[in-house]
Amino acid sequence: MGNAxxxxxxxxxxxxxxxxxxxxxxxxxxxWLYRYLTTTxxxxxxxxxxxxDGMEVANLIGIVQGLPKFFEHDLIPVLVFDGDVTDLKADExxxxxxxxxxxxxxxxxxxxxxxAVEAAxxxxxxxxxxETIHETTRDLLRLLDxxxxxxxxxxxxxxxxxxxxxxxxxxxxxxxDTLLFGAPTTLxxxxxxxxxxxxxxxxxLDELGLDRQGLIDAAMLCGTDFNxxxxxxxxxxxxxxxxEHGDLWGVLADRDADIPNAExxxxxxxxxxxxxxxxxTSVNPDVEAARAYVVDEWGVAAxxxxxxxxxxxxxxxxxxxxxxx
DNA sequence: CAAACCGA
DNA sequence: TCGGTTTGG
Numbered sequence: 372m373g374n375a376x377x378x379x380x381x382x383x384x385x386x387x388x389x390x391x392x393x394x395x396x397x398x399x400x401x402x403w404l405y406r407y408l409t410t411t412x413x414x415x416x417x418x419x420x421x422x423x424d425g426m427e428v429a430n431l432i433g434i435v436q437g438l439p440k441f442f443e444h445d446l447i448p449v450l451v452f453d454g455d456v457t458d459l460k461a462d463e464x465x466x467x468x469x470x471x472x473x474x475x476x477x478x479x480x481x482x483x484x485x486x487a488v489e490a491a492x493x494x495x496x497x498x499x500x501x502e503t504i505h506e507t508t509r510d511l512l513r514l515l516d517x518x519x520x521x522x523x524x525x526x527x528x529x530x531x532x533x534x535x536x537x538x539x540x541x542x543x544x545x546x547x548d549t550l551l552f553g554a555p556t557t558l559x560x561x562x563x564x565x566x567x568x569x570x571x572x573x574x575x576l577d578e579l580g581l582d583r584q585g586l587i588d589a590a591m592l593c594g595t596d597f598n599x600x601x602x603x604x605x606x607x608x609x610x611x612x613x614x615e616h617g618d619l620w621g622v623l624a625d626r627d628a629d630i631p632n633a634e635x636x637x638x639x640x641x642x643x644x645x646x647x648x649x650x651x652t653s654v655n656p657d658v659e660a661a662r663a664y665v666v667d668e669w670g671v672a673a674x675x676x677x678x679x680x681x682x683x684x685x686x687x688x689x690x691x692x693x694x695x696x
Numbered sequence: 697c698a699a700a701c702c703g704a
Numbered sequence: 705t706c707g708g709t710t711t712g713g
Contacts, residue, residue: 375705376700602700602701603699603700603701603711603712604700605699605700605701606699606700607698607699607700608699608700697712697713698711698712698713699710699711699712699713700709700710700711700712701708701709701710701711702707702708702709702710703706703707703708703709704705704706704707704708
Protein backbone atom coordinates (compact mmCIF):
# COMPACT_ATOMS: atom_id res chain seq x y z
CA MET A 372 0.00 0.00 0.00
CA GLY A 373 1.59 3.18 1.21
CA ASN A 374 4.97 3.86 -0.26
CA ALA A 375 7.73 4.44 2.24
CA UNK A 376 10.30 4.66 -0.56
CA UNK A 377 8.87 8.03 -1.50
CA UNK A 378 9.84 9.35 1.90
CA UNK A 379 13.48 8.84 1.00
CA UNK A 380 13.00 10.88 -2.15
CA UNK A 381 11.02 13.73 -0.63
CA UNK A 382 12.50 16.90 0.84
CA UNK A 383 10.92 17.03 4.28
CA UNK A 384 11.62 19.47 7.06
CA UNK A 385 10.18 20.05 10.49
CA UNK A 386 8.14 23.19 10.99
CA UNK A 387 6.35 24.64 13.99
CA UNK A 388 2.66 25.35 14.30
CA UNK A 389 3.62 29.02 14.53
CA UNK A 390 5.11 28.75 11.02
CA UNK A 391 1.81 27.58 9.57
CA UNK A 392 -0.49 29.69 11.71
CA UNK A 393 -3.75 30.48 9.97
CA UNK A 394 -3.16 28.05 7.11
CA UNK A 395 -5.98 26.46 5.18
CA UNK A 396 -5.19 22.77 4.71
CA UNK A 397 -6.86 20.34 2.31
CA UNK A 398 -7.04 16.98 4.04
CA UNK A 399 -8.04 13.71 2.43
CA UNK A 400 -11.01 12.78 4.62
CA UNK A 401 -10.85 9.02 4.27
CA UNK A 402 -7.14 8.92 4.87
CA TRP A 403 -7.24 11.23 7.84
CA LEU A 404 -10.09 9.45 9.57
CA TYR A 405 -8.57 6.06 8.96
CA ARG A 406 -5.15 7.03 10.27
CA TYR A 407 -6.59 8.91 13.18
CA LEU A 408 -8.82 6.08 14.26
CA THR A 409 -6.22 3.36 13.90
CA THR A 410 -3.47 5.22 15.73
CA THR A 411 -5.34 7.16 18.37
CA UNK A 412 -8.41 5.20 19.22
CA UNK A 413 -8.26 2.02 21.26
CA UNK A 414 -10.18 -0.51 19.24
CA UNK A 415 -10.29 -2.88 22.18
CA UNK A 416 -13.22 -0.98 23.63
CA UNK A 417 -15.40 -2.14 20.79
CA UNK A 418 -18.67 -1.33 22.50
CA UNK A 419 -17.72 2.33 22.76
CA UNK A 420 -17.54 2.67 19.01
CA UNK A 421 -20.59 0.65 18.20
CA UNK A 422 -24.14 1.55 19.12
CA UNK A 423 -26.73 -0.95 20.33
CA ASP A 424 -28.10 -1.59 16.87
CA GLY A 425 -24.64 -2.42 15.59
CA MET A 426 -23.91 0.82 13.82
CA GLU A 427 -20.33 1.96 14.04
CA VAL A 428 -19.85 5.49 15.28
CA ALA A 429 -16.07 5.55 15.47
CA ASN A 430 -15.98 8.12 12.69
CA LEU A 431 -18.07 10.55 14.73
CA ILE A 432 -15.88 10.14 17.78
CA GLY A 433 -12.77 10.45 15.65
CA ILE A 434 -13.95 13.71 14.14
CA VAL A 435 -14.88 15.24 17.48
CA GLN A 436 -11.57 14.21 19.03
CA GLY A 437 -9.41 15.02 16.02
CA LEU A 438 -10.71 18.35 14.76
CA PRO A 439 -9.81 20.39 17.86
CA LYS A 440 -6.13 19.89 17.03
CA PHE A 441 -6.67 21.90 13.87
CA PHE A 442 -8.69 24.65 15.50
CA GLU A 443 -6.40 25.00 18.49
CA HIS A 444 -3.50 25.64 16.14
CA ASP A 445 -5.47 28.13 14.06
CA LEU A 446 -5.57 25.81 11.09
CA ILE A 447 -8.62 25.59 8.88
CA PRO A 448 -9.17 22.05 7.65
CA VAL A 449 -10.93 21.38 4.37
CA LEU A 450 -11.98 17.76 4.27
CA VAL A 451 -11.87 16.23 0.81
CA PHE A 452 -13.93 13.13 0.03
CA ASP A 453 -12.98 10.53 -2.53
CA GLY A 454 -15.01 10.23 -5.68
CA ASP A 455 -14.82 7.29 -8.03
CA VAL A 456 -11.94 4.97 -7.36
CA THR A 457 -9.64 4.76 -10.32
CA ASP A 458 -9.80 1.32 -11.86
CA LEU A 459 -6.03 1.41 -12.00
CA LYS A 460 -6.00 0.93 -8.28
CA ALA A 461 -6.41 -2.77 -8.77
CA ASP A 462 -4.51 -3.78 -5.65
CA GLU A 463 -6.59 -1.70 -3.33
CA UNK A 464 -9.82 -2.80 -4.90
CA UNK A 465 -8.71 -6.41 -4.49
CA UNK A 466 -7.76 -5.67 -0.93
CA UNK A 467 -11.17 -4.23 -0.18
CA UNK A 468 -12.86 -7.20 -1.75
CA UNK A 469 -10.75 -9.53 0.39
CA UNK A 470 -11.70 -7.65 3.53
CA UNK A 471 -15.36 -7.67 2.56
CA UNK A 472 -15.23 -11.39 1.98
CA UNK A 473 -13.43 -12.02 5.25
CA UNK A 474 -16.07 -10.01 7.10
CA UNK A 475 -18.80 -11.90 5.33
CA UNK A 476 -17.22 -15.16 6.42
CA UNK A 477 -17.17 -14.05 10.03
CA UNK A 478 -20.79 -13.00 9.73
CA UNK A 479 -21.75 -16.37 8.31
CA UNK A 480 -19.84 -18.13 11.08
CA UNK A 481 -21.64 -16.09 13.73
CA UNK A 482 -25.01 -16.85 12.16
CA UNK A 483 -24.02 -20.52 11.98
CA UNK A 484 -23.43 -20.79 15.70
CA UNK A 485 -26.65 -18.91 16.42
CA UNK A 486 -25.06 -15.69 17.59
CA ALA A 487 -27.68 -13.39 16.13
CA VAL A 488 -26.40 -10.26 17.83
CA GLU A 489 -22.86 -10.69 16.54
CA ALA A 490 -24.17 -11.58 13.10
CA ALA A 491 -26.31 -8.45 13.00
CA UNK A 492 -23.40 -6.35 14.10
CA UNK A 493 -21.13 -7.71 11.40
CA UNK A 494 -23.95 -7.40 8.91
CA UNK A 495 -24.16 -3.71 9.74
CA UNK A 496 -20.43 -3.44 9.32
CA UNK A 497 -20.19 -5.14 5.99
CA UNK A 498 -23.13 -3.58 4.24
CA UNK A 499 -24.18 -0.23 5.55
CA UNK A 500 -20.78 0.75 6.79
CA UNK A 501 -19.27 2.77 4.04
CA GLU A 502 -22.31 4.72 2.94
CA THR A 503 -23.58 5.49 6.40
CA ILE A 504 -20.19 6.45 7.72
CA HIS A 505 -19.65 8.81 4.84
CA GLU A 506 -23.07 10.32 5.34
CA THR A 507 -22.78 10.82 9.07
CA THR A 508 -19.30 12.19 8.60
CA ARG A 509 -20.64 14.78 6.17
CA ASP A 510 -23.58 15.60 8.44
CA LEU A 511 -21.33 16.23 11.41
CA LEU A 512 -18.87 18.30 9.41
CA ARG A 513 -21.76 20.40 8.12
CA LEU A 514 -22.91 21.12 11.67
CA LEU A 515 -19.36 22.03 12.63
CA ASP A 516 -19.19 24.26 9.55
CA UNK A 517 -16.01 22.57 8.35
CA UNK A 518 -15.63 23.07 4.59
CA UNK A 519 -15.80 19.88 2.52
CA UNK A 520 -15.06 19.08 -1.10
CA UNK A 521 -16.25 16.17 -3.21
CA UNK A 522 -13.36 14.99 -5.36
CA UNK A 523 -14.13 13.63 -8.81
CA UNK A 524 -11.63 10.81 -8.19
CA UNK A 525 -8.70 10.47 -5.78
CA UNK A 526 -8.98 12.66 -2.71
CA UNK A 527 -5.21 13.04 -2.58
CA UNK A 528 -5.17 14.33 -6.14
CA UNK A 529 -7.88 16.85 -5.35
CA UNK A 530 -5.95 18.04 -2.29
CA UNK A 531 -2.84 18.48 -4.41
CA UNK A 532 -4.79 20.41 -7.04
CA UNK A 533 -6.23 22.73 -4.42
CA UNK A 534 -2.78 23.42 -3.02
CA UNK A 535 -1.36 23.97 -6.51
CA UNK A 536 -4.11 26.39 -7.52
CA UNK A 537 -4.01 28.33 -4.27
CA UNK A 538 -7.49 27.33 -3.17
CA UNK A 539 -5.77 26.22 0.03
CA UNK A 540 -2.33 26.89 1.48
CA UNK A 541 -1.19 23.29 1.84
CA UNK A 542 -2.24 19.73 1.27
CA UNK A 543 -2.44 17.72 4.49
CA UNK A 544 -1.74 14.02 4.35
CA UNK A 545 0.05 11.26 6.20
CA UNK A 546 1.37 9.69 3.05
CA UNK A 547 3.31 10.93 0.08
CA ASP A 548 1.03 10.74 -2.94
CA THR A 549 0.21 14.44 -2.86
CA LEU A 550 3.82 15.08 -3.83
CA LEU A 551 3.43 13.04 -7.02
CA PHE A 552 0.08 14.67 -7.70
CA GLY A 553 1.83 18.02 -7.68
CA ALA A 554 1.09 19.62 -4.32
CA PRO A 555 3.71 22.36 -3.82
CA THR A 556 3.59 21.80 -0.05
CA THR A 557 2.17 19.00 2.06
CA LEU A 558 1.87 19.07 5.84
CA UNK A 559 2.27 15.84 7.75
CA UNK A 560 1.66 14.82 11.36
CA UNK A 561 -0.82 17.57 12.07
CA UNK A 562 -2.79 15.37 14.43
CA UNK A 563 -0.01 13.74 16.37
CA UNK A 564 1.79 15.51 19.20
CA UNK A 565 5.06 17.14 18.25
CA UNK A 566 6.00 19.31 15.33
CA UNK A 567 4.47 18.90 11.91
CA UNK A 568 6.55 18.12 8.85
CA UNK A 569 6.44 20.04 5.63
CA UNK A 570 7.11 18.23 2.38
CA UNK A 571 8.24 20.58 -0.36
CA UNK A 572 7.89 19.73 -4.05
CA UNK A 573 10.27 22.31 -5.50
CA UNK A 574 12.93 21.48 -2.92
CA UNK A 575 12.47 17.80 -3.70
CA LEU A 576 12.92 18.27 -7.43
CA ASP A 577 15.85 20.55 -6.76
CA GLU A 578 17.63 18.01 -4.59
CA LEU A 579 17.01 15.15 -6.97
CA GLY A 580 17.79 17.07 -10.13
CA LEU A 581 14.56 15.91 -11.72
CA ASP A 582 11.45 17.59 -13.05
CA ARG A 583 8.04 16.44 -11.85
CA GLN A 584 7.73 13.90 -14.64
CA GLY A 585 11.10 12.53 -13.61
CA LEU A 586 9.97 12.26 -10.00
CA ILE A 587 6.85 10.41 -11.06
CA ASP A 588 8.92 8.07 -13.20
CA ALA A 589 11.32 7.36 -10.34
CA ALA A 590 8.43 6.71 -7.98
CA MET A 591 6.81 4.33 -10.43
CA LEU A 592 10.04 2.36 -10.69
CA CYS A 593 9.99 1.90 -6.90
CA GLY A 594 6.29 1.07 -6.90
CA THR A 595 3.16 3.14 -6.19
CA ASP A 596 -0.42 2.50 -5.14
CA PHE A 597 -1.09 1.76 -8.79
CA ASN A 598 1.82 -0.46 -9.76
CA UNK A 599 4.43 -2.90 -8.49
CA UNK A 600 7.96 -1.59 -8.54
CA UNK A 601 10.75 -3.14 -10.58
CA UNK A 602 12.60 -5.75 -8.57
CA UNK A 603 16.00 -4.49 -7.51
CA UNK A 604 15.12 -0.82 -7.88
CA UNK A 605 14.77 1.31 -4.77
CA UNK A 606 14.67 5.08 -4.40
CA UNK A 607 18.37 5.74 -5.01
CA UNK A 608 18.69 3.53 -8.03
CA UNK A 609 15.45 4.86 -9.47
CA UNK A 610 16.60 8.47 -9.40
CA UNK A 611 19.99 7.63 -10.88
CA UNK A 612 18.40 5.52 -13.58
CA UNK A 613 15.89 8.19 -14.61
CA UNK A 614 18.63 10.79 -14.81
CA GLU A 615 20.76 8.44 -16.86
CA HIS A 616 18.13 7.18 -19.27
CA GLY A 617 16.00 10.27 -19.46
CA ASP A 618 12.62 8.91 -18.53
CA LEU A 619 10.63 5.86 -17.46
CA TRP A 620 10.64 4.38 -20.95
CA GLY A 621 14.40 4.61 -21.18
CA VAL A 622 14.88 2.84 -17.86
CA LEU A 623 12.36 0.12 -18.68
CA ALA A 624 13.98 -0.49 -22.06
CA ASP A 625 17.44 -0.62 -20.51
CA ARG A 626 16.35 -3.28 -18.05
CA ASP A 627 14.04 -5.05 -20.43
CA ALA A 628 11.33 -4.52 -17.82
CA ASP A 629 7.64 -3.67 -18.01
CA ILE A 630 5.05 -1.94 -15.85
CA PRO A 631 1.43 -2.74 -16.71
CA ASN A 632 -0.62 0.35 -17.58
CA ALA A 633 2.49 2.47 -17.22
CA GLU A 634 1.31 5.17 -19.60
CA UNK A 635 -2.08 5.57 -17.93
CA UNK A 636 -0.59 5.62 -14.44
CA UNK A 637 2.03 8.13 -15.49
CA UNK A 638 -0.64 10.40 -16.96
CA UNK A 639 -2.81 10.00 -13.90
CA UNK A 640 -0.07 11.30 -11.60
CA UNK A 641 0.84 14.10 -13.98
CA UNK A 642 -2.69 15.37 -14.57
CA UNK A 643 -5.20 13.70 -12.25
CA UNK A 644 -8.94 14.39 -12.29
CA UNK A 645 -9.64 17.33 -9.99
CA UNK A 646 -11.97 20.30 -9.91
CA UNK A 647 -11.48 23.98 -9.20
CA UNK A 648 -13.10 25.03 -5.96
CA UNK A 649 -13.60 28.12 -3.91
CA UNK A 650 -13.38 27.57 -0.18
CA UNK A 651 -15.33 29.58 2.38
CA THR A 652 -12.92 29.75 5.29
CA SER A 653 -15.19 31.42 7.80
CA VAL A 654 -15.89 28.56 10.13
CA ASN A 655 -18.61 28.89 12.76
CA PRO A 656 -19.39 25.54 14.35
CA ASP A 657 -22.78 24.93 15.92
CA VAL A 658 -21.36 22.92 18.78
CA GLU A 659 -24.70 22.33 20.47
CA ALA A 660 -26.29 20.99 17.31
CA ALA A 661 -23.26 18.81 16.66
CA ARG A 662 -23.40 17.43 20.18
CA ALA A 663 -27.09 16.69 19.81
CA TYR A 664 -26.44 14.94 16.52
CA VAL A 665 -23.68 12.73 17.89
CA VAL A 666 -25.08 11.98 21.34
CA ASP A 667 -28.85 12.14 20.95
CA GLU A 668 -29.28 11.04 17.38
CA TRP A 669 -26.54 8.43 17.16
CA GLY A 670 -26.32 7.34 20.78
CA VAL A 671 -22.64 8.00 21.33
CA ALA A 672 -21.76 8.04 25.03
CA ALA A 673 -21.64 11.70 26.04
CA UNK A 674 -18.36 11.44 27.93
CA UNK A 675 -16.59 10.10 24.85
CA UNK A 676 -17.08 13.38 23.03
CA UNK A 677 -17.56 15.90 25.80
CA UNK A 678 -13.96 17.02 25.97
CA UNK A 679 -13.69 17.29 22.19
CA UNK A 680 -16.71 19.55 21.94
CA UNK A 681 -15.40 21.65 24.80
CA UNK A 682 -12.11 22.11 23.00
CA UNK A 683 -13.88 23.07 19.79
CA UNK A 684 -16.00 25.63 21.63
CA UNK A 685 -12.97 27.03 23.45
CA UNK A 686 -10.93 27.36 20.29
CA UNK A 687 -13.82 29.30 18.74
CA UNK A 688 -13.89 31.71 21.64
CA UNK A 689 -10.15 32.12 21.28
CA UNK A 690 -10.45 32.81 17.57
CA UNK A 691 -13.15 35.36 18.32
CA UNK A 692 -10.87 37.11 20.77
CA UNK A 693 -8.03 37.08 18.24
CA UNK A 694 -10.18 38.97 15.80
CA UNK A 695 -10.49 41.86 18.24
CA UNK A 696 -6.80 42.23 18.85
C1' DC B 697 29.74 -0.27 1.86
C1' DA B 698 25.34 1.23 0.44
C1' DA B 699 21.01 -0.22 -1.28
C1' DA B 700 17.26 -3.31 -1.51
C1' DC B 701 14.73 -7.08 0.29
C1' DC B 702 11.93 -9.44 3.51
C1' DG B 703 9.94 -11.22 7.60
C1' DA B 704 8.12 -10.02 12.08
C1' DT C 705 7.50 0.35 10.43
C1' DC C 706 11.82 -1.65 11.69
C1' DG C 707 16.07 -4.45 11.87
C1' DG C 708 18.49 -8.17 10.21
C1' DT C 709 19.95 -10.37 5.89
C1' DT C 710 21.20 -10.51 1.15
C1' DT C 711 22.82 -8.46 -2.99
C1' DG C 712 25.73 -6.20 -6.00
C1' DG C 713 28.70 -2.54 -7.75
